[in-house]
Amino acid sequence: xDRRKFLRGFVPVTSLPFLLNGFPLRAYGRSxxxxxxxxxxxxxxxxxxxxxxxxxxDGINTVIPLDQMSAYNSLRGNIAIPSAxxxxxxxxxxxxxxxxxxxxxxxxxxxxxxxxxxxxxxxLSHFRATDIWLTAxxxxxxxxxxxxxxxxxxxxxxxxTGYPNSIMPDPPAMQIGAVTSPALEGPGRSLGISIxxxxxxxxxxxxxxxxxxxxxxxxxxxxxxxxxxxxxxxxIQYATQVKAAADKVKQQSTYPTSNSLADQLxxxxxxxxxxxxxxxxxxxxxxxxxxxxxxxxxxxxxGTHANLLKRLSxxxxxxxxxxxxxxxxxxxxxxxxxxxxRRVQSNASRGTxxxxxxxxxxxxxxxxxxxxxxxxxxxxxxxxxxxMQYDFRSAYASILNQWFGAGTDExxxxxxxxxxxxxxxxxxxxxxxxxxxxxxxxxRLYENFPNPFNPSTMISYDLSGEAEVTLKVFDMLGxxxxxxxNERQNAGHHAVQFSATPGLASGxxxxxxxxxxxxxxxxxLFVK
Numbered sequence: 061x062d063r064r065k066f067l068r069g070f071v072p073v074t075s076l077p078f079l080l081n082g083f084p085l086r087a088y089g090r091s092x093x094x095x096x097x098x099x100x101x102x103x104x105x106x107x108x109x110x111x112x113x114x115x116x117x118d119g120i121n122t123v124i125p126l127d128q129m130s131a132y133n134s135l136r137g138n139i140a141i142p143s144a145x146x147x148x149x150x151x152x153x154x155x156x157x158x159x160x161x162x163x164x165x166x167x168x169x170x171x172x173x174x175x176x177x178x179x180x181x182x183x184l185s186h187f188r189a190t191d192i193w194l195t196a197x198x199x200x201x202x203x204x205x206x207x208x209x210x211x212x213x214x215x216x217x218x219x220x221t222g223y224p225n226s227i228m229p230d231p232p233a234m235q236i237g238a239v240t241s242p243a244l245e246g247p248g249r250s251l252g253i254s255i256x257x258x259x260x261x262x263x264x265x266x267x268x269x270x271x272x273x274x275x276x277x278x279x280x281x282x283x284x285x286x287x288x289x290x291x292x293x294x295x296i297q298y299a300t301q302v303k304a305a306a307d308k309v310k311q312q313s314t315y316p317t318s319n320s321l322a323d324q325l326x327x328x329x330x331x332x333x334x335x336x337x338x339x340x341x342x343x344x345x346x347x348x349x350x351x352x353x354x355x356x357x358x359x360x361x362x363g364t365h366a367n368l369l370k371r372l373s374x375x376x377x378x379x380x381x382x383x384x385x386x387x388x389x390x391x392x393x394x395x396x397x398x399x400x401x402r403r404v405q406s407n408a409s410r411g412t413x414x415x416x417x418x419x420x421x422x423x424x425x426x427x428x429x430x431x432x433x434x435x436x437x438x439x440x441x442x443x444x445x446x447x448m449q450y451d452f453r454s455a456y457a458s459i460l461n462q463w464f465g466a467g468t469d470e471x472x473x474x475x476x477x478x479x480x481x482x483x484x485x486x487x488x489x490x491x492x493x494x495x496x497x498x499x500x501x502x503x504r505l506y507e508n509f510p511n512p513f514n515p516s517t518m519i520s521y522d523l524s525g526e527a528e529v530t531l532k533v534f535d536m537l538g539x540x541x542x543x544x545x546n547e548r549q550n551a552g553h554h555a556v557q558f559s560a561t562p563g564l565a566s567g568x569x570x571x572x573x574x575x576x577x578x579x580x581x582x583x584x585l586f587v588k
Contacts, residue, residue, distance in 0.1 A: 107339055108340045110395055111396045112241075112344040113344075113398040114346040116402060116415070117368075119417070120446075125436070126146060128437070131439050135404050145361050147160065149431055158370035170424060170427065173421060173432065174484075175431065177397075178446075179452055180451075191242065193399055206243035208243045210247060233342070234340075308333075312385065315375070316378060322378055324344075345375075353411060394423045400418065401446065402414065404441060404446060420452070420455060427486065514586060514588060518555050519544070529554075534572065535569055535570075560586050
């Protein structure tokens with residue numbers, strides 16, 4: 061019997077709900093992702109908060125293409141948001157009118173919108189699509205561990221032996237709620253610990269933290285029993301630490317009422333400000349599978365989807381305000397994700413069916429405030445669905461590298477292949493190449509992604525040393541289209557976006573990179 065099967069057979073022993081402010085909280089003794097974070101940047105106290113929007117959020121009515129309102133109204137006549145009600149971010153892009161809090165964050169330079177996020181050959185099943193997002197698998201690939209779990213497992217092998225300790229006395233990852241995220245599953249073992257109230261837990265496993273129990277036999281079952289006892293001892297200590305951190309915070313700013321996401325984020329803010337060294341928190345919000353009655357029959361600006369977006373926006377805005385009030389806002393960034401978007405055309409029931417690409421939000425004082433990418437075309441579709449602009453794993457890679465300092469080799473091992481970097485973290489905040497262990501071993505120019513592309517693509521490259529870099533785009537007759545880079549750059553991984561101008565013709569183009577004595581060129585295809 062392997063350890064994972066053994067532990068799953070003993071869920072009642074280690075799955076005991078811990079209540080904080082009446083809300084169930086799940087602690088992870090050593091989540092595979094978080095440990096990587098801890099090991100990669102031991103000198104920082106940065107935190108990542110993941111918000112899962114379960115059900116598949118309608119991205120087109122969340123981030124509205126103001127530059128395509130004719131097509132938008134034609135395809136979504138029974139759910140279309142009037143342009144006069146849209147909250148503009150740019151002249152081309154706006155937010156749903158219920159998202160006033162997040163629009164304010166954008167105006168304050170604390171919100172990044174990443175357009176058209178998906179992956180090749182997307183799956184439209186809730187279960188399978190969620191699994192892909194949490195494990196970072198290809199659509200035809202099945203993995204047993206999570207993207208976060210693989211990363212931390214590399215940095216902290218051998219868990220649970222030796223934890224908690226003086227370097228990491230707190231749970232490296234925590235999830236608010238009762239469901240363990242597969243993203244935190246490590247290779248070969250489950251790392252989740254759930255705790256009820258510390259006093260109750262002490263009664264259930266009396267003596268566990270002091271080693272007062274009898275010695276486990278030296279048999280396969282005995283070794284599993286010893287593992288269970290280690291986990292039990294950790295859960296007690298972590299529960300104590302969680303309660304101690306929560307008790308340190310006596311006052312927080314105001315959160316909206318009757319908002320379950322706000323309730324979760326309020327606990328997260330309290331624990332961060334209370335001194336927890338936990339590096340990642342996962343919270344969730346459901347209800348986004350709106351096949352019918354997505355909007356009110358008489359007013360499309362209100363209804364089920366509007367209520368969901370208002371709760372999301374209000375909760376994030378309150379959380380950000382609380383972090384600032386508590387003096388920890390510079391340490392925290394957040395990211396939303398949903399398993400897929402919705403189809404471009406609404407259905408007859410004032411709803412939307414399962415689709416593909418959708419926008420992703422990142423927020424916090426450290427994120428680059430912008431709209432990354434172009435509004436997805438509502439007419440140039442693939443099987444009635446939006447085309448992808450960015451792979452969701454590029455967002456993972458960018459956060460791990462720019463926020464936590466993971467090196468190229470670590471990223472490739474965690475995500476199982478190389479992905480382009482996106483400009484997610486502000487340049488002055490991002491971990492510099494010099495801070496990242498394991499700089500690139502050579503100069504290298506990567507294939508652009510996506511390819512073919514429309515209307516934009518990312519070009520990435522590695523520099524093993526500081527160099528004068530030029531990166532230019534040419535047509536097939538050798539005529540220069542544009543210069544993307546012409547400057548001296550530090551060693552590390554770099555990426556730049558190339559966007560087709562309105563007059564650019566469909567066809568093949570060449571991008572040429574020179575860095576010192578290194579020169580390389582690649583071909584890309586623009587298809588209107």
